[in-house]
Amino acid sequence: MLSQLRDLDLQLLRLFVTVVECGGFSAAQGELGIGQSTISTQMAKLETRLGFRLCERGKGGFRLTPKGEQVLSATRKLFAAIESFKGEAQGMADKLLGELRIGLSEGLAASVLEQVAEAIRRFRGRNQAVQIELLTAMPAELERRLLQGQLQLAIGYFSGNQAALDYQPLFHERQILYCAEGHPLFERNDISPDELMQADRVHHPYRFVQASEPFQSAPSSAQTEQVDGALAFILSGRHIGYLPEHIASPWLSRGRLRAMDADALSFTVQFHLASHRGQHPGDAQRAFVADLLAAFAPG
Template structure:
């Protein structure tokens, strides 16, 4: 079992990272500039070093094991940290080149994702030797990612108490939402009602919550949602709502972009449990905001604001 990481292990991890990212040995050959037998030998040696089976290969195709998935995610964290270290080191010498990592909250509106593309394009055009790595994380992971040094910038809504260790740059955009149900849910018949009848209690209907979301979202005056289970993203929350078993809080853009085809119903004209979560560009206080990152933040703020007009 591996007790200490050596330089040779880093090389083996890079091979595994490429294979896992490409979802196969053959697809990784041009990326690694290695032939398949050499790639296979490197993976086997890494598995021996870790005393773990990382993937299955054969007639059924390439498939990572559960242990392989964990090693892949941890490897991604290591290499992101390496890239960030090199980028920050170069910036101390006014050398603005290398890779920057931008993390997006999973399930952002399509308009916001397009705005991110425009901001990234603008940044890469201004700084010729900059490459941007865009990743996604679940809502309850974004604060940790901003603090961990895995990335430079995070784009996400945030409704918790803001930690002093994270810097928040407002985009001026708020993601609004409310309580939804499926067309088959008993509360769907109150779609056009101004309020629920006195004999109908929202507490009597199971609700699904979102991991990481502040609990104040589930309280409105004397009413409280009966949270029975949690999802890790708005997409998953919507899927649970569409089973007809739960009501759930969803951003309006989810209902507009994805819910239109499924018939998501805003209960009581959408007046129940309304929320408005501000969208931020975030970075850890330890992240050095050099001209590249400052320009990227400025462009993100501009294009996201423009996308909402």
């Protein structure tokens, strides 16, 4: 009785179907490339495995038994299912599957978002069925989510002190010191170093970057963890502070902000693509990283 299906059983079933399609043992010799006695022996093995006769052969010619007819139908369904499985398995081998959870720093420049969009366009052009989730958060929050496995990738400027994370340079962002209309220094062209040092400064949105800031004033009564908060403080006319150049640009063009010695007091921040060193990236993640790096490649 056939309780388990083995490779040998599949071979015997294929022989059985060929014999039936050729119309008998003798006619199947050329198709199978083996002698009639071997075919007979193999058919006997299959019948022993099944526990019943599949066909009648002899002077009356070759014909299937009723059970042989049912086995033939079931075998053809089995082989069709195997071919379908092979096709689907091959499709899965070539197809990217799964989920990607990607974090972005808040307040990214439009040009950066266009490059992220280009990476998504490239990725969607692949043979894939991947669910992508994008979220925006503060760099420290993005690092926390990476460490906890809630994100696979994140784009931002990070502390760089997380040994468990891998950081790949992606692009730079320029930060400039600004004051706004209504601030005592807004209309001044002869600002002394002492006056600048006494100005009430907004703590930079990402405090671990402060060491890179070329201007460090003594007083500071304004603190925020977000770019929008820094902009609000500066627009009040009571504080000066650093902003990403693209965030300040529309306010600068309307005359509401003034850059303060941009050549001497500006600095650039390196943005990175971060991922967890200890988590093995899947095919979809590796493909998206390749598309992202291509989208951000110079030229």
